[in-house]
Amino acid sequence: MSATTATVGEVLGDGSTGRSRAADRWRRGRPWLVVLGVVLVGGLVLTLPAPPVSSTPGAPDNPGASGARAVARVLERQGVTVDHVTTTAAALAAARGDGTVLVVGDQWLVEEQVDALAALDDDLVLVDAGWALSRLAPDVATSGEAVPRTRREASCDDPDAVAAGTLTAAGGYEDLSGAATTCFPAGGGGGAYLVLERDGRRITALSDLHPLTNDAVDEDGHAALALRALGRHDHLVWYVPSLDDMGVVGEPGSGTSLPDLVPWVRPVAAWLVLVLLVTVVWRGRRLGPVVAEPLPVVVRSAEATRGRGRLYRRARAHGHAAAALRAGTAARVAHRLGLPRSADAPSLVDALARATGRRAVDVESLLYGPPPIDDAGLLRLADDLHHLESEVHRP
Amino acid sequence: MALTSRAVLVALAGLVPVALLPAPLTVLVWALVVVVLCGVDVALAASPRELAVARRLPTSVRLSGTVDAVLTLRNAGRRTARAVVRDAWPPSTLPGGDDPAGVRTPRHRVDVPPGELRRVTTRLVPTRRGDAVADRVTVRTLGPLGVAGRQASLDVPGRLRVLPEFASRRHLPSRLARLRELDGxxxxxxxxxxxxxxxxxxxxxxxxxxxxxxxxxxxxxxxxxxxxxPERDRHVMLVVDTSRTSAARVLDGTRLEASVEAALLLGVLAAHAGDRVELLAYDRRVRARAADSHSSRVLPALAEALAGVQPALVETDWPGLVGQVRSRLSRRALVVLLTSLDPASVEQGLLDVVGGLTRRHQVVLASVADPELEQLRASRRTVDEVFDAAAAERTSLERAAVGMRLRQRGVEVVEATPDELAPRLADTYLALKAAGRL
Structure with a gap:
């Protein structure tokens, strides 16, 4: 076929100038710059120091009902320095040896942490920390049943308790050795407030956080008890254990992880990130556009026939299928025997019987007999028709 | 801007100083080194927009023929352009385009000194009929270090018309000999x-x-x-049906491909016999048409007209088609309908209107038979296969019945497998001519 060659005129550049390209890039890049700005601002906001308010129960920076900011503020006004810490390591570092260490709750503490706190010289105040107390003083037991929150009288000679007079608290401790002073007993025997001296330090325990909370500190003798127990020294470490320091006693990063052992791991990791960035830029710029191929719709021609076969199968249409097979065979053998298309059934049966030597009755029942009713019958019929057809030759 | 694999290597090389002097400063300094190297390379690279590109391309090629698409690059700038050039073509035009997933457009590495010309050639082997339109030409020029470069995609228009293969031309010599026998x-x-x-x-x-x-x-x-x-100067009207039935795949190609092959063979044969050949591709509207009486110009005209014809997923508008044919024929002619003997389509469309054609013209209907149907019919080992065989039997009977009804209306019906259709149609034409029925 003739193939004349066409030459397209020379194309120089794509009609853009440096300025237009810059404008185009600026226009296309603007949304991404906005996204980048939002991400940067968001990151900056996230890295800002957390606001000096929390919602942790018993924390000195929690102004809510379950917080204890009121007590902390009053203590500060009285000249007590309050150090709010959330890890054991920080608590140990903040303790000076001549102050008070307050531990609020012990559900995040493990034995090593309690032991580390026990090794301090400071006075200890344990609030809602029965397990830690029993580890410090094995003779002290937490009251067996859950004692409900009730209003109680001091009923002891500890000056702080006497000053407080009454207290509303839950739970209680029982001293089995008799070395400790137990105050504010509930009906069951255990007292909500317990004081004992150990190795020249004073260990105070309160079975419930309730008296210290902002909500309840102005009721009963709560304020008196709290200020006297916590304000004994002019330095108070307010330790609220949290999920952050579970099981960790020492300083963070004291040389056990890989980056601390191998000094160049961090810079190399940072560098590999940069290499990845370069690779992304390298692979990201494609050499020209992707060319699409307009693909036509193509269906197999026999698909409709197969669909019809599936319909027969699903409907178990043995009769229909048999009729089709018989009609096809009849049409073919009639053609081979030279019968006209208009030939009727008896003449076809006659001609077939003569050509194959079969009995006319057999041929008739094969071609025009009752339809099969099951798979086996249909298979047998198909087989028989095939045999009949193979016996008929062109005369 | 574009980076090369060398830029990644330079970046990787930075691992050594960073590992030896593990400090943030080392990371910063080497990052700066990479950035400066890339920046300098980009600044020193020739502008890809100062490469003038001209395209030279044959206007048409036969299907599965080979053609070279040539790009001439002229450096209009002052720096030597160390360029990578990609001439983007649809996957089906590239070598190995049968499997579109694995095709990669060839890239050409070429250096063009200032003021000089260089030529890059992309070899095309189209595997699909129709118009292949070239996409943009992408030029990437690298700097002297080869770590980075500049890139631009230039619009250099190019269109390659892929003509039908006309594989049935191998049947032409024997049919022409038979024609000469007839011709006295x-x-x-x-x-x-x-x-x-x-x-x-x-x-x-x-x-x-x-x-x-x-x-x-x-x-x-x-x-x-x-x-x-034999009569000369008769009129032969080839009507190619491009409706949904032509989209069905039989063996390796669609029905339309077989129809196109048959139309080309018959067109060339009829032109050699001195008949006037006219072509119409139609579904609900005219998709292509061609008419020529000169024997040497018929094939190019038909091939050109049929090159862009693709199946459309619509039902044929038979009354419209008959109207088109009648409006184009002033005297008795041979009308060849290249369509499918699809029972539904024929019974609801063609049968009602074919009388309008057979009254004045000799009508031949050429249909592609599906060998798969015969296979389905013959295999009867399991129950599932017997059901399929029954369905195939039923389809065959319906097709035979439709063919019969068409014959009763005076239509000559030719049904053959895709490979056989073109020679069978040509034989039918010769037989009609010998019998003086044109």
């Missing part, structure tokens, strides 16, 4: 091989005695026979 250039053996009186000649042994012209014999005192030659 060989001895005319059979009376009735045409209806036009050609000439008188002396009787030779073997001539039909019925063709003896007694009046001329009486004048000349020797036995003279009349010779006849």
């Amino acid at each position: 250039r060989a001895a005319v053996q059979v009376r009735g091989a045409g209806t036009e009186f050609d000439s008188l000649r002396e009787y030779v042994d073997g001539d039909d005695v019925r063709s003896i012209d007694w009046r001329a014999t009486a004048r000349r005192r020797e036995v003279v026979v009349r010779t006849w030659r």
